Amino acid sequence: xxEINNLHVKLEEDDKVILKGVNLTVEAGKVHAIMGPNGxxxxxxxxxLAGRDGxxxxxxxxxxxxxxxxxxxxxERAAAGLFLAFQYPVEIPGVGNMTFLRTAVxxxxxxxxxxxxxxxxxxxxxxxxxKALKIDAEMMKRPVNVGFSGGEKKRNExxxxxxxxxxxxxxDETDSGLDVDAMKLVADGVNALRDAGRAFLVITHYQRxxxxxxxxxxxxxxxxxxxKTGGPELALEVENNGYADILAEVM
Amino acid sequence: xxxxxNDTALEVREGVDRETIxxxxxxxxxxxxxxxxxxxxxxxxxxxxxDIVRLISEKNGEPDWMLExxxxxxxxxxxxxxxxxxxxxxxxxxxxxxxxxxxPKSMTKKPKSLDEVDPKLLATYEKLGxxxxxxxxxxxxxxxxxxxxxxxxxxxxxxxxxTTFKExxxxxGVIFCSISEAVRDYPELVKKYLGSVVPQSDNFFATLNSAxxxxxxxxYVPEGVRCPMELSTYFRINAExxxxxxxxxxxxxxxxxxxxxxxxxxPKRDTNQLHAAVVEIVILDDAEVKYxxxxxxxxxxxxxxxxxxxxxxxxxxCRGPRSKVMWTQVETGSAITWKYPSCILRGDDSQGEFxxxxxxxNAQQADTGTKMVHLGKRxxxxxxxxxxxxxxxxxxxxxxxxxxxxxxxxRNYTQCDSLLIGDRCGAHTVPYIEVKNNSSRVEHEAxxxxxxxxxxxxxxxxxxxxxxxxxxxxNGFCKEVLQALPMEFAMEAQSLVAISLEGSVG
Numbered sequence: 001x002x003e004i005n006n007l008h009v010k011l012e013e014d015d016k017v018i019l020k021g022v023n024l025t026v027e028a029g030k031v032h033a034i035m036g037p038n039g040x041x042x043x044x045x046x047x048x049l050a051g052r053d054g055x056x057x058x059x060x061x062x063x064x065x066x067x068x069x070x071x072x073x074x075x076e077r078a079a080a081g082l083f084l085a086f087q088y089p090v091e092i093p094g095v096g097n098m099t100f101l102r103t104a105v106x107x108x109x110x111x112x113x114x115x116x117x118x119x120x121x122x123x124x125x126x127x128x129x130x131k132a133l134k135i136d137a138e139m140m141k142r143p144v145n146v147g148f149s150g151g152e153k154k155r156n157e158x159x160x161x162x163x164x165x166x167x168x169x170x171x172d173e174t175d176s177g178l179d180v181d182a183m184k185l186v187a188d189g190v191n192a193l194r195d196a197g198r199a200f201l202v203i204t205h206y207q208r209x210x211x212x213x214x215x216x217x218x219x220x221x222x223x224x225x226x227x228k229t230g231g232p233e234l235a236l237e238v239e240n241n242g243y244a245d246i247l248a249e250v251m
Numbered sequence: 252x253x254x255x256x257n258d259t260a261l262e263v264r265e266g267v268d269r270e271t272i273x274x275x276x277x278x279x280x281x282x283x284x285x286x287x288x289x290x291x292x293x294x295x296x297x298x299x300x301x302d303i304v305r306l307i308s309e310k311n312g313e314p315d316w317m318l319e320x321x322x323x324x325x326x327x328x329x330x331x332x333x334x335x336x337x338x339x340x341x342x343x344x345x346x347x348x349x350x351x352x353x354x355p356k357s358m359t360k361k362p363k364s365l366d367e368v369d370p371k372l373l374a375t376y377e378k379l380g381x382x383x384x385x386x387x388x389x390x391x392x393x394x395x396x397x398x399x400x401x402x403x404x405x406x407x408x409x410x411x412x413x414t415t416f417k418e419x420x421x422x423x424g425v426i427f428c429s430i431s432e433a434v435r436d437y438p439e440l441v442k443k444y445l446g447s448v449v450p451q452s453d454n455f456f457a458t459l460n461s462a463x464x465x466x467x468x469x470x471y472v473p474e475g476v477r478c479p480m481e482l483s484t485y486f487r488i489n490a491e492x493x494x495x496x497x498x499x500x501x502x503x504x505x506x507x508x509x510x511x512x513x514x515x516x517x518p519k520r521d522t523n524q525l526h527a528a529v530v531e532i533v534i535l536d537d538a539e540v541k542y543x544x545x546x547x548x549x550x551x552x553x554x555x556x557x558x559x560x561x562x563x564x565x566x567x568x569c570r571g572p573r574s575k576v577m578w579t580q581v582e583t584g585s586a587i588t589w590k591y592p593s594c595i596l597r598g599d600d601s602q603g604e605f606x607x608x609x610x611x612x613n614a615q616q617a618d619t620g621t622k623m624v625h626l627g628k629r630x631x632x633x634x635x636x637x638x639x640x641x642x643x644x645x646x647x648x649x650x651x652x653x654x655x656x657x658x659x660x661x662r663n664y665t666q667c668d669s670l671l672i673g674d675r676c677g678a679h680t681v682p683y684i685e686v687k688n689n690s691s692r693v694e695h696e697a698x699x700x701x702x703x704x705x706x707x708x709x710x711x712x713x714x715x716x717x718x719x720x721x722x723x724x725x726n727g728f729c730k731e732v733l734q735a736l737p738m739e740f741a742m743e744a745q746s747l748v749a750i751s752l753e754g755s756v757g
Contacts, residue, residue, distance in 0.1 A: 050708075050712050051708075051711070051712070052708050052712075053704065053708065073711070073716070073717075074708060074711035074712050075711045075712075075714050075715055075716050075717075077712075078711070078712055078713055078714035079714055083712075084712055086709065086712075089709070090703075090705045090706050090708075090709035091706075092706055092709070092710075092723070092724060092727055093727055093728065094726070094727030094728055094729070094730035094731075095723055095724070095726070095727035095730075099723075100710075100713075100723070103715060103719065103723060104710075104713035104714050104715060105714075107713075107714040107715045107716070107719060108713075108714035111714065143727065160713060164713065164714070
């Protein structure tokens, strides 16, 4: 589903090279995890895939079902089925959470040539999905992410994901700032979306999220590359021994 | 989740936003009202002198006292100088190179009813989306209440072409007609109140207007009457090189209530056109007036060619105790905006509110704000101003809050927020505060922010294109003001906000 080949990326502002040849293939129906120390390029990878400004791709490619992502605008990538759950969801004062969500859903439907959802249809679906994530009506009325707690922000990201029904979901440190209960809620939300046609790329520092969202494949990223790939046991190894041993072994 | 099940307010907001986006997409970056109506006009000769003033008065069939009033204003005006204190930069206006009177020929003989109005004029208003038929206006939002009626007075260049629902309003005792008719039919009311809020001598533009105003709307709501429908005036400048000088007079007698809407558009032209209006509102004991404006005069092109010069004096006099006024304005058009809708809080416990969105894009310049003059005891005022600048535009909030010695225990709260899009525009806030007693309180808060790249990226990563994203963020910024508008106008205003900012990013 997602194919990343030899991806090289530098920062536009100071030419600092962040990604130095990332290769990664994520198949439909699978959950891949990327772990790695701070500064290894994990978040950059997720931003570059979603199309954030400020990065320049100097080499390589990234395709979603064969279509080149790197040539698309961010909204085209979204309509093509890519979703990034932000590490730091952005606040938009004055814009109701419900309004935001409905605008997003209908923008994507329109881009794909589908009919927009009516207010009634939309509300029915939101209610059901919000309930599973323990998001109440009050939270849907509040402005997007304004005054939300860390847990509310992350649950809100998962609600957006559930509503937009992307094919390829990237979760950027979705566990950061969550207590155990909140993490369980978020993980349940993600697990409920797992199916044969959808893939996940879960970026995290810690094994603990992977106790709840069981990955099929675990990658270790360091210094702008994927340096090691293995099964779920690789995450446990990191948890027990830290990154030092693995890095010493591969670099 | 119980609360969601019966939450209709939420659905309304939803509908509004979808509307915005659809409208934006449908319009794709063009001033929608830039076409002109090809219609035979009758002009007075160019330029201004006593004879032109006499001619305007004669064309309107005015009594002598009205002509004398105009001439007094004219004689004063020729000795006055155009004010230049605003943060506005524009070439000298040649007042002798303007037409001061333009009237569709078909209006020479005043039509008795709307059926007799020139179909070309009716078609013009239809194209503008203003129904001049007496039909129900659906609020246009799913789940909203009963169909609502809005009575319209349509002013085309210098004359009023028709007023709807006159009969129905008359039954309620409400007078709603053009001001030229009011001068003829209700001289006592006009004599008593005209110029009582904005005197002839008030300022250069108001004095000019007093001399040459050709038409406008007149509203009288009698004691204890709640006006049964929204009233609105729709101003259209069509003819070239023609100034528009309309005069609006609204009187809410004791305990009365009226909500009044004003809309404006003009064709695209390379030359600048002058608009100098005066609005006077008199509010007696316990009465309340809401005055909402969506100003969408042609703003000029991207290079700053053409557009309306908008110099407007609007003032409400809360004359009686416990009277209330609320000004809401959405200013998206005009090359130059010079406008300070004000509240004179004369009656004890009277209240004034001012909600404003001023958008300046490309080469537009806006210097706008309000004056809250507290004269009575325990008077309250509230100012919420949202200024949005994009392109090379300059946007200034200028506001006065004045607490007089007798205005004890009075309150003012001012909130002034500026939003910048891009790095070539400017936002300025110029508050004037005078407090002359010890028991009153004035609060002023001001913020300036930029449309944030992270916000736009967040929206786009969820599937919205750049212009949808900007519209959403800006509408969020303006929310408190949009909420103050009547529903039909809120929708129009939201789309306007989006349209006037098109091309402002990227």
